[in-house]
Amino acid sequence: MKKIIxxxxxxxxxxxxxxxxxxxxxxxxxxxxxxxxxxxxxAPEGTHSxxxxxxxxxxxxxxxxxQTSLHSxxxxxxxxxxxHKKDKGDPTCLVCHTPLANQxxxxxxxxxxxxxxxxxxxxxxxxxxxxxxxxxxAGCHVRKGIVYGPYKARVMSAPHPVAFDQRFLxxxxxxxxxxxxxxxxxxxxxxxxxxxRESNAGIWAARGFICQDxxxxxxxxxxxxxxxxxxxRKHLWxxxxxxxxxxxxxxxKAQKINDKIKLxxxxxGAGHKAPTGDTDRFITLDFIxxxxxxxxxxxxxxxxxxxxxxxxxxxxxxxxRLGPGKSTSITVKAPExxxxxxxNAVYHVMTDTSLQRLKxxxxxxxxxxxxxxxxxxxxxxxxx
Ligand code: HEC
Ligand code: HEC
Ligand code: HEC
Ligand code: HEC
Ligand code: HEC
Numbered sequence: 001m002k003k004i005i006x007x008x009x010x011x012x013x014x015x016x017x018x019x020x021x022x023x024x025x026x027x028x029x030x031x032x033x034x035x036x037x038x039x040x041x042x043a044p045e046g047t048h049s050x051x052x053x054x055x056x057x058x059x060x061x062x063x064x065x066x067q068t069s070l071h072s073x074x075x076x077x078x079x080x081x082x083x084h085k086k087d088k089g090d091p092t093c094l095v096c097h098t099p100l101a102n103q104x105x106x107x108x109x110x111x112x113x114x115x116x117x118x119x120x121x122x123x124x125x126x127x128x129x130x131x132x133x134x135x136x137x138a139g140c141h142v143r144k145g146i147v148y149g150p151y152k153a154r155v156m157s158a159p160h161p162v163a164f165d166q167r168f169l170x171x172x173x174x175x176x177x178x179x180x181x182x183x184x185x186x187x188x189x190x191x192x193x194x195x196x197r198e199s200n201a202g203i204w205a206a207r208g209f210i211c212q213d214x215x216x217x218x219x220x221x222x223x224x225x226x227x228x229x230x231x232x233r234k235h236l237w238x239x240x241x242x243x244x245x246x247x248x249x250x251x252x253k254a255q256k257i258n259d260k261i262k263l264x265x266x267x268x269g270a271g272h273k274a275p276t277g278d279t280d281r282f283i284t285l286d287f288i289x290x291x292x293x294x295x296x297x298x299x300x301x302x303x304x305x306x307x308x309x310x311x312x313x314x315x316x317x318x319x320x321r322l323g324p325g326k327s328t329s330i331t332v333k334a335p336e337x338x339x340x341x342x343x344n345a346v347y348h349v350m351t352d353t354s355l356q357r358l359k360x361x362x363x364x365x366x367x368x369x370x371x372x373x374x375x376x377x378x379x380x381x382x383x384x
Pocket of ligand 2: 055059063066071136139149167169173216232233235
């Protein structure tokens with residue numbers, strides 16, 4: 001008997017060690033992609049500098065749009081600043097939040113080909129002004145003195161060198177940062193941030209939609225005052241902070257079956273799971289019955305969230321977020337009173353507890369509101 005117990009305990013310990021070995025606590029595997037900034041860039045001939053405001057001297061509208069986007073705040077965003085402090089200033093965060101080597105005080109690399117530890121050295125070409133710009137124009141457009149863009153035809157009369165790059169017309173450019181590669185043998189089937197991969201499935205991918213179709217609205221206008229109109233895109237990137245963008249996500253159906261109502265919720269507008277990206281985020285839906293007197297009762301609340309266990313090993317505990325085009329149904333008891341069925345929806349950047357912790361422990365200041373109601377008392381017609 002004693003022997004069997006000792007055997008069992010050793011087997012369990014061995015299994016735990018194997019799992020631990022396959023799945024260390026790092027959020028993602030360190031490799032060339034996750035540790036390398038885009039090489040140092042200099043200003044292309046005909047431009048003043050790499051600063052967005054200097055590109056904006058000529059491309060005024062695009063500059064104004066970019067300024068309203070989260071890309072322009074990727075370094076100064078108070079939530080980023082607080083979380084970066086929490087993660088002890090981890091320099092790998094900056095590879096996506098300030099992608100150019102010019103933007104980082106430290107340059108990093110792996111200490112050896114198969115190692116998971118970092119080597120860092122001071123960057124002699126660090127430009128703090130550029131760092132504040134986060135994901136700026138040059139981060140996406142400038143390489144080796146050339147401004148790359150989406151136009152194949154050589155019709156530009158730009159004051160700077162231009163060239164075509166296919167990455168502007170597909171998902172590759174976005175996936176550089178909106179997809180963290182998952183680890184080969186980990187218990188995480190998808191990487192933590194897997195927007196790129198999520199978007200490969202479902203109705204929108206089948207129709208040929210790419211990120212730009214929903215996040216950079218198409219427009220026709222001159223690239224600079226006095227130049228001909230060209231087909232292009234607004235540099236707005238609305239996401240979880242845009243009520244208008246959020247309103248596109250869900251559609252609802254209700255069907256009365258005997259004394260029950262079957263509610264169907266579909267992700268009919270997001271090209272990926274909703275919400276995607278950051279694991280703190282979640283969406284709650286309240287289904288409400290409003291009787292003839294206007295009295296409201298909550299029939300059911302649904303929360304779409306991915307629950308990740310971080311310690312001692314990292315794995316996805318649950319994930320009920322709807323993929324693109326996917327539906328889920330719930331059945332509730334039909335109320336006896338006459339009335340109508342309403343829905344409210346709120347997008348949560350994080351819980352109040354997380355917000356409080358950021359304020360107390362990591363000096364979060366001026367963080368914007370973390371709860372955004374994007375559907376208020378929308379009626380759902382009940383089919384009999
Ligand atoms: C002095 C004015 C000026 C400045 C500064 C300037 N541009 Fe341009 N840019 C132009 C003009 C003019 C065109 C071409 C317009 C046309 O022919 O329709 C152009 C074209 C472009 C294109 C299209 C390229 C293609 O072929 O697809 C991109 C992208 C671009 N600029 C980005 C930038 C970026 C990024 C910066 C800052 C690093 C910048 N520009 C700075 C005036 C400027
Ligand atoms: C996150 C990456 C990203 C950033 C940052 C970015 N752009 Fe672009 N830009 C794109 C993409 C993608 C397109 C292609 C849109 C299309 O299909 O026409 C584009 C297109 C353009 C064009 C061609 C005209 C058009 O609208 O398509 C110009 C000019 C341009 N960008 C200038 C800028 C300037 C100036 C900035 C900074 C203020 C900037 N971009 C920041 C990704 C970016
Ligand atoms: C160099 C890295 C990088 C590239 C390339 C990039 N992004 Fe981003 N993007 C970010 C970061 C970092 C943020 C978050 C900024 C913050 O608030 O800290 C972001 C934010 C966003 C948001 C807003 C998210 C929200 O919560 O509302 C959208 C939408 C978005 N990006 C779409 C795109 C699309 C579409 C492309 C391709 C055309 C693209 N991004 C290319 C790094 C990148
Ligand atoms: C069919 C339209 C569509 C396509 C295609 C699409 N998105 Fe979205 N995206 C949305 C909508 C709608 C939202 C807001 C709802 C949501 O997911 O929370 C959103 C939200 C986001 C957010 C904010 C995080 C969040 O979920 O709130 C990011 C980041 C983002 N998208 C990036 C991308 C990237 C990168 C791609 C391409 C790989 C892409 N999107 C493709 C429609 C789309
Ligand atoms: C692979 C690229 C990448 C890396 C590395 C990365 N981020 Fe991000 N981060 C993003 C993108 C893209 C977003 C946009 C929103 C989303 O996808 O959820 C984002 C959003 C965020 C946000 C939410 C901002 C807001 O206003 O809601 C915080 C906070 C953040 N990142 C912190 C960090 C920290 C801290 C690290 C390092 C431990 C880090 N990021 C590393 C790409 C990255």
